Amino acid sequence: MSFGSPYTTLPDFEYHRPANLEELLGLMKQYGDDAKLMGGGVGLIAFMKERLMSPTHVVDVKEVKEFKQLTHVQGKGLSIGAAVTLSELLEDVVLKKDYAVLHEALARVADPMIRRRATLVGNLCEAIPWVDSPPALIALDAAVDIAGPEGRRSVPVGSFIRGPVDIDLGPSEIVTALEIPHHKGAEGAFEKFTGGSEFSLASVAVVVSNGGRRRDARVVYGAVNSTPIRSADVEEAIRDGITPGSARKAADIASQKVECVDDVLATAAYRKHLLKVITTKVLRRMMAR
Amino acid sequence: MREISVKVNGRIRKRNIKDNELLLDFLREKLEVRSVKAACWRGECGLCTVMVDGSLVKSCLVLAVEADGREVKTVEGITDDGELAPIQKAFVNHGAAQCGFCTPAWVLATHELLKVNPHPTDADLVEATSGLVCRCGTYNQIREAVAEVSRAGTHGQTKASLARA
Numbered sequence: 001m002s003f004g005s006p007y008t009t010l011p012d013f014e015y016h017r018p019a020n021l022e023e024l025l026g027l028m029k030q031y032g033d034d035a036k037l038m039g040g041g042v043g044l045i046a047f048m049k050e051r052l053m054s055p056t057h058v059v060d061v062k063e064v065k066e067f068k069q070l071t072h073v074q075g076k077g078l079s080i081g082a083a084v085t086l087s088e089l090l091e092d093v094v095l096k097k098d099y100a101v102l103h104e105a106l107a108r109v110a111d112p113m114i115r116r117r118a119t120l121v122g123n124l125c126e127a128i129p130w131v132d133s134p135p136a137l138i139a140l141d142a143a144v145d146i147a148g149p150e151g152r153r154s155v156p157v158g159s160f161i162r163g164p165v166d167i168d169l170g171p172s173e174i175v176t177a178l179e180i181p182h183h184k185g186a187e188g189a190f191e192k193f194t195g196g197s198e199f200s201l202a203s204v205a206v207v208v209s210n211g212g213r214r215r216d217a218r219v220v221y222g223a224v225n226s227t228p229i230r231s232a233d234v235e236e237a238i239r240d241g242i243t244p245g246s247a248r249k250a251a252d253i254a255s256q257k258v259e260c261v262d263d264v265l266a267t268a269a270y271r272k273h274l275l276k277v278i279t280t281k282v283l284r285r286m287m288a289r
Numbered sequence: 290m291r292e293i294s295v296k297v298n299g300r301i302r303k304r305n306i307k308d309n310e311l312l313l314d315f316l317r318e319k320l321e322v323r324s325v326k327a328a329c330w331r332g333e334c335g336l337c338t339v340m341v342d343g344s345l346v347k348s349c350l351v352l353a354v355e356a357d358g359r360e361v362k363t364v365e366g367i368t369d370d371g372e373l374a375p376i377q378k379a380f381v382n383h384g385a386a387q388c389g390f391c392t393p394a395w396v397l398a399t400h401e402l403l404k405v406n407p408h409p410t411d412a413d414l415v416e417a418t419s420g421l422v423c424r425c426g427t428y429n430q431i432r433e434a435v436a437e438v439s440r441a442g443t444h445g446q447t448k449a450s451l452a453r454a
Binding site: 010 | 307308309310311314327330331332333335338344345346347349350351352354355416417419420
């Protein structure tokens with residue numbers, strides 16, 4: 001990611017590597033606004049090179065032992081610690097099978113070397129509108145576990161992201177894990193258009209439950225606005241099943257109803273067109289299964 | 290300043306560093322390992338790729354202090370007792386270098402790919418090296434070099450293992 005900064009070095013800071021949650025909370029209580037949390041560092045180091053961030057303390061969470069856990073609880077869901085990398089997630093067979101929408105989103109993030117460093121929680125906390133994990137997590141109804149001086153709380157991913165580079169997290173708080181409920185028998189898929197850059201110009205995450213005649217559908221669009229957008233209209237269009245007809249209708253509705261913005265990457269009009277394309281692609285792929 | 294100790298290509302190296310120093314700068318400037326190239330500084334070109342504790346990473350996105358107590362391998366670390374590794378010989382055979390600037394990263398990355406996947410498909414190769422660029426466009430020759438080692442099955446053969454056999 002480059003916005004043309006001339007810097008190749010990093011601003012001065014003091015580096016900390018707490019070994020457990022208690023130590024980490026202590027550091028964040030002490031330094032608060034002067035500190036930045038670092039997972040894989042992929043985003044933070046890039047931001048620091050651009051001088052978009054110049055923290056005086058960098059707190060590395062990779063060695064916090066509670067954060068390294070990736071836990072499946074049978075029938076309940078998946079808990080992803082804050083230091084779990086994208087590669088670790090992609091190697092997880094249950095994630096691939098039961099949380100396909102997230103697996104597909106992560107498989108196309110950056111490249112294998114970056115994915116060995118980048119963490120899912122870090123990717124989410126950057127809250128860059130053009131990244132791919134938030135729509136997939138919202139489609140799966142994921143929640144963010146937060147710890148801080150006032151104790152613990154949990155927030156749905158959809159409200160955790162408040163805007164571009166703006167999240168619901170206090171200066172002394174930290175995200176400890178992501179919790180994803182198990183959607184029994186659900187099917188999911190992810191599609192994006194990047195135009196060759198590392199960022200998406202438009203993305204879509206779909207999760208459809210398998211039970212009953214009227215299916216429960218969650219459709220979330222990313223990268224077209226400042227925060228991901230869940231579309232009840234598109235969900236309604238595919239609720240009776242994904243067919244060539246309902247897919248066509250859903251694609252038209254997405255293009256008409258989902259609000260898009262102009263920004264440095266694309267115009268709103270182009271994004272409207274992309275919504276139609278990616279909605280068609282993702283639903284056709286789900287139909288073919 | 291703090292002192293870190295990093296095992297680089299089998300040798301323990303100790304140096305004083307600042308907390309904000311990149312692993313890339315530590316290797317190039319402090320240890321003079323110049324095969325690790327500094328080009329984009331943004332994690333995009335992959336030419337600063339090294340192994341840290343057995344895992345390929347881009348050293349412009351890693352702090353030097355993070356490597357304290359760990360093991361780093363660069364392209365110099367893959368030669369076998371002074372002799373070129375099979376993938377290095379294959380790069381020579383197929384002219385898989387034009388200007389040569391990106392070659393150390395490509396050699397290291399393809400060497401490691403062959404280690405975990407001795408017979409990679411074209412798709413495996415493209416995926417594994419999707420974080421690397423070659424502005425001269427030697428991709429075809431690199432593919433041929435990897436295919437040669439895959440066909441010959443010589444990857445991982447060392448003088449010692451051949452002597453045993």
